[in-house]
Amino acid sequence: MHRYLVIFFLTLSILFGVDLVKWKNQIKHLSDDEKSVIIYKATELPHTGIYSNTFEPGVYRCKLCNTPLFMSENKFKSSCGWPSFDERLDTNILELLDNDGIRTEILCARCHSHL
Numbered sequence: 001m002h003r004y005l006v007i008f009f010l011t012l013s014i015l016f017g018v019d020l021v022k023w024k025n026q027i028k029h030l031s032d033d034e035k036s037v038i039i040y041k042a043t044e045l046p047h048t049g050i051y052s053n054t055f056e057p058g059v060y061r062c063k064l065c066n067t068p069l070f071m072s073e074n075k076f077k078s079s080c081g082w083p084s085f086d087e088r089l090d091t092n093i094l095e096l097l098d099n100d101g102i103r104t105e106i107l108c109a110r111c112h113s114h115l
Helices: 002-016 032-038
Strands: 059-061 068-071 093-097 104-108
Touching: none
Parallel strands: none
Antiparallel strands: 059 068, 093 104
16 A cells, blocks of 8 residues: 555656655645645635735745745735745746746746745
8 A cells, every 4th residue: 555655646746846755744734725836736816825915024935845935125016916026046946938838837946846
């Protein structure tokens, strides 16, 4: 039975990019909505996230692996409904061309969580 779970997690890791085996302890603490975005690359509705209109000082970190991603002073009001930043921290962000060939997908470089 354990072997089948490992195969299942490895298959999901390949399909969705997040190394589910490596991060399984952190994944079990995510809400269903967080799993939907981070692992299955869903998008929350615009203007519904707690950070879309927050401008308090601090560091934005990956919810899965805690890697620092953005500084709050680099955040700007874009009116798009999601947090927007002028700069990222170091090489902690991956930018990949989305499946539609137009948009850019933003991922955590450490764990490949969909941001």
